[in-house]
Amino acid sequence: MGRCLLSAFFLGSCLLAAAPQAITPAPHGPFHISRNHIMDSRGQTFLMRGTQLTGFRMDTAAHDIQPGGGRTGADFGAHSATSLSAIRLRFNMNTVRVPVNPLESGAPGYFAQLAKLVKLANQMDLLVVLAATDPADATGDFWARCAAEFKSYPNVLFDAPAESVAALRAAGVVQPIVVSSAAPLDDPNLIYEAVPRYDADLAGQFAAQLDRVPLMATGFDPEIENAAACAHFPHDPTAATALIQSYLHFFDTHGISWSASVYEPGKLIKDFSLQDATSLENGWTCGQRGLPGMGRVIEGHLRSAEERGLSIVSAGGGVDVARGGYAMAYGKVMADRDSRATGARLPLTLGRLRVDVTDSAGVTRPAGILWASAGWGQLNFVVPQESALGPARVTLVREDGSRTEAGIVVADTAPGFWTGLSCRGPALGSAIQVFADGRKSTTPLSTCQGALCQTVPIPVAAGATTRIRMTGSGFRNAVSASKIEVTVGGIRVPVVEFGPGQDQGVDSVTIEIPSSLRGLGEVELFCHIDGRVSNAVQVRIGGAKPTS
Amino acid sequence: MRARLAAAGVLLAALAFAQDYQWDLPPGFPQPRVPASNPMSDAKVRLGRYLFYDKRLSANGAQSCATCHRQELAFTDGRATSLGSTGQPHPRSAMSLVNVAYSAVLTWSDPAQRSLEQQALVPMFSDHPVELGLRGHEPDLLAALRRDAVYRELFPKAFPGVADAYTIDNITRALACFERSILSARSPYDRYYYSGDRDAITESAKRGEVLFFTDPVAGCFRCHGGFQFSDAVESQRTALAAPPFHNTGLYNLAGALSYPSLSPGIYEHTRKPADVGRFKTPTLRNIALTAPYMHDGSIATLEEVLDHYAAGGRTLADGPYAGRGHDNPNKDRRIAAIALTPQNREDLLAFLRSLTDTQATRDPRWSDPW
Numbered sequence: 001m002g003r004c005l006l007s008a009f010f011l012g013s014c015l016l017a018a019a020p021q022a023i024t025p026a027p028h029g030p031f032h033i034s035r036n037h038i039m040d041s042r043g044q045t046f047l048m049r050g051t052q053l054t055g056f057r058m059d060t061a062a063h064d065i066q067p068g069g070g071r072t073g074a075d076f077g078a079h080s081a082t083s084l085s086a087i088r089l090r091f092n093m094n095t096v097r098v099p100v101n102p103l104e105s106g107a108p109g110y111f112a113q114l115a116k117l118v119k120l121a122n123q124m125d126l127l128v129v130l131a132a133t134d135p136a137d138a139t140g141d142f143w144a145r146c147a148a149e150f151k152s153y154p155n156v157l158f159d160a161p162a163e164s165v166a167a168l169r170a171a172g173v174v175q176p177i178v179v180s181s182a183a184p185l186d187d188p189n190l191i192y193e194a195v196p197r198y199d200a201d202l203a204g205q206f207a208a209q210l211d212r213v214p215l216m217a218t219g220f221d222p223e224i225e226n227a228a229a230c231a232h233f234p235h236d237p238t239a240a241t242a243l244i245q246s247y248l249h250f251f252d253t254h255g256i257s258w259s260a261s262v263y264e265p266g267k268l269i270k271d272f273s274l275q276d277a278t279s280l281e282n283g284w285t286c287g288q289r290g291l292p293g294m295g296r297v298i299e300g301h302l303r304s305a306e307e308r309g310l311s312i313v314s315a316g317g318g319v320d321v322a323r324g325g326y327a328m329a330y331g332k333v334m335a336d337r338d339s340r341a342t343g344a345r346l347p348l349t350l351g352r353l354r355v356d357v358t359d360s361a362g363v364t365r366p367a368g369i370l371w372a373s374a375g376w377g378q379l380n381f382v383v384p385q386e387s388a389l390g391p392a393r394v395t396l397v398r399e400d401g402s403r404t405e406a407g408i409v410v411a412d413t414a415p416g417f418w419t420g421l422s423c424r425g426p427a428l429g430s431a432i433q434v435f436a437d438g439r440k441s442t443t444p445l446s447t448c449q450g451a452l453c454q455t456v457p458i459p460v461a462a463g464a465t466t467r468i469r470m471t472g473s474g475f476r477n478a479v480s481a482s483k484i485e486v487t488v489g490g491i492r493v494p495v496v497e498f499g500p501g502q503d504q505g506v507d508s509v510t511i512e513i514p515s516s517l518r519g520l521g522e523v524e525l526f527c528h529i530d531g532r533v534s535n536a537v538q539v540r541i542g543g544a545k546p547t548s
Numbered sequence: 549m550r551a552r553l554a555a556a557g558v559l560l561a562a563l564a565f566a567q568d569y570q571w572d573l574p575p576g577f578p579q580p581r582v583p584a585s586n587p588m589s590d591a592k593v594r595l596g597r598y599l600f601y602d603k604r605l606s607a608n609g610a611q612s613c614a615t616c617h618r619q620e621l622a623f624t625d626g627r628a629t630s631l632g633s634t635g636q637p638h639p640r641s642a643m644s645l646v647n648v649a650y651s652a653v654l655t656w657s658d659p660a661q662r663s664l665e666q667q668a669l670v671p672m673f674s675d676h677p678v679e680l681g682l683r684g685h686e687p688d689l690l691a692a693l694r695r696d697a698v699y700r701e702l703f704p705k706a707f708p709g710v711a712d713a714y715t716i717d718n719i720t721r722a723l724a725c726f727e728r729s730i731l732s733a734r735s736p737y738d739r740y741y742y743s744g745d746r747d748a749i750t751e752s753a754k755r756g757e758v759l760f761f762t763d764p765v766a767g768c769f770r771c772h773g774g775f776q777f778s779d780a781v782e783s784q785r786t787a788l789a790a791p792p793f794h795n796t797g798l799y800n801l802a803g804a805l806s807y808p809s810l811s812p813g814i815y816e817h818t819r820k821p822a823d824v825g826r827f828k829t830p831t832l833r834n835i836a837l838t839a840p841y842m843h844d845g846s847i848a849t850l851e852e853v854l855d856h857y858a859a860g861g862r863t864l865a866d867g868p869y870a871g872r873g874h875d876n877p878n879k880d881r882r883i884a885a886i887a888l889t890p891q892n893r894e895d896l897l898a899f900l901r902s903l904t905d906t907q908a909t910r911d912p913r914w915s916d917p918w
Contacts, residue, residue: 283891
């Protein structure tokens, strides 16, 4: 149990407001502009809610994109599926802005590597906005090559200077282009970029373009490390938080897209290991780089959360939780003591605390509890299978009469794979190889020593069938195996079996590994069910690569 | 037979009185454990209040229980260590009596002190050190109480049906009942936590609350948890077979005894080397009122207490107790250096100050009746 424990600070300061947050809509390109709206291929208004990734570079591409490539296994690259998964699930974002280095882009294989990242992000339901690391270096030729590579990607947009718009159009780009221009340009398919400042009235900064053209706010990081930039940023954590929240509410109210801060340590997150959001609560010294950042404010906003409460996520870390599946709450749990359930049936009271789930039909049911922390910590429980779909209320009721409440959205499915640590890293489960003569061999998918887990090669051989059985939660209510779209290393593989496991809330999913994947090495595995993406985990496909 | 009937009558009377006592329990507070031999009654609480403030309960006629347990200081005395009736200093600081009904163990470091009735005998009659100094003065004390018109009304009501209510045992019973009645739960944090008043405490205190209750940041709650902010708590729903005691790394003297010999913790009673420096976890309720801090009052301010814990133990550079408490071999493993930013310190202090129940310090039910 507890195989998807969240780290201590995960969502450490969130209290759900009145309505639980729905998943930020995934991109469905191609897009076009209608007056001041971005419209997707289904005719629906689309708002970008995202962050910027660290600049894409050839020398880091390998260890950023390839699982375990050059990394210890304890942290994950800036461009890894794990990071993208956290951006999508934990932060509930739908967009990543990727700075590309024009000076490096001529290197052999540059765009091919970049395409891997773009495809991975798209597979994780993230729109990619390609920008130049330094617009001054971005020539028309650079944009033409970019366009040649990505113009047919429905979920890729370009962020270019005004003078490069013509080059992109000439290269065949028909998607909206994000452009930095204070003056309106003669192109109806543009999104105008704006960089809000903290030293001026926000409405005034946007007044000229508001409600006339679609806008995308970028940056607006407090830039704590920059003495000049943070001089106007409030020093009091409460005031600073309120200021950022006022910006986010302004963007919501006026339908402005945004890409906030940068998904890197000291900006939106603390590190690439646990990827906890940065906080403004511990104070800072303006001009000194440290760990403070706007991460929790952004995260809280996209989860309809406010300061210091309880936040609940699915087994995969997403905002929707599955009926009959695991849910994890973090915040003011305050059980009598750290308590773990024992026995076959989950207790309805643990650590002198119970969990009530009141569903959208108004029916309240007690939830089985697996783990309850003393103090400010984690609570793992199983959403009653009978719960009606839609917004629901979770109430922690302690024996002392005190309560903590939070909103959730109950769905049929909310896929999450177990790993050894915090929903990331090598998958838990086993590989079963069945030979023609009926012999079977079973291999674990991973081994762990403390917090460090490593994948174990999955044997794939000619003349034998290899299946892997993974544990997780949020799968059982899938309509059929074919509706569970599992990709291994970007390749769709068949699901042969799924359903409840032996423990309450735990499901298993069995997939078949085609022999064509033999020798693929360590790769990302994730799935989609009903439009919801799971967390990304790693498996290692062993065996020698097929010769043909 | 007559004696048996009389005893039964006393018991029935006691039970009848017990039923009249209404605990005014705040939200979240469980029913306190009360010994069957001394059920609560309004009459005993009232008598205990008079006795608590009565200076005739000291050899020098100048001190009472309230001398070391002043209501305005959450029933502490504001001194590093208290002074007895002969001027002899006590080696330890006076503990708060607020919510003492829930204390699983009494005093800083005597594992055997489990009942208020028993503990009340210590300040009255102990010689090491002398506190109220009543040893040998028992007949004079009882005679003085008998002569007092107030007590002539209170004692029989508190202990009906007995031939002679004026006994030392009954004095300690009444004192214990009064002490058990002192309940404090009207702090801003109580209103925030139990009553859902979101504006009862500041944003800074709310940030401090998160730090206080979070591992591994501060993790203060691991010892100072629960409604009483102490792990040495008992109630009707919880019994502690062996209340915990902790060494917080306050000292690390060279030699066999790493704490000052005057107050070496429960080692004084157990004589086990591993018990040197181990003391009870005091409540943090009203902590802003109970300076100076620690068992010997050796830390003057809450700010310095945070410094002590942030360093994972106190370092005394010179003097007779010089040493690095961080390295005390008996130190609780949970006491480790923690990184607190200035903002964290400010927020933790704001949280601790939000535990102050000023109403309890003014409540007439527990004030001097004389």
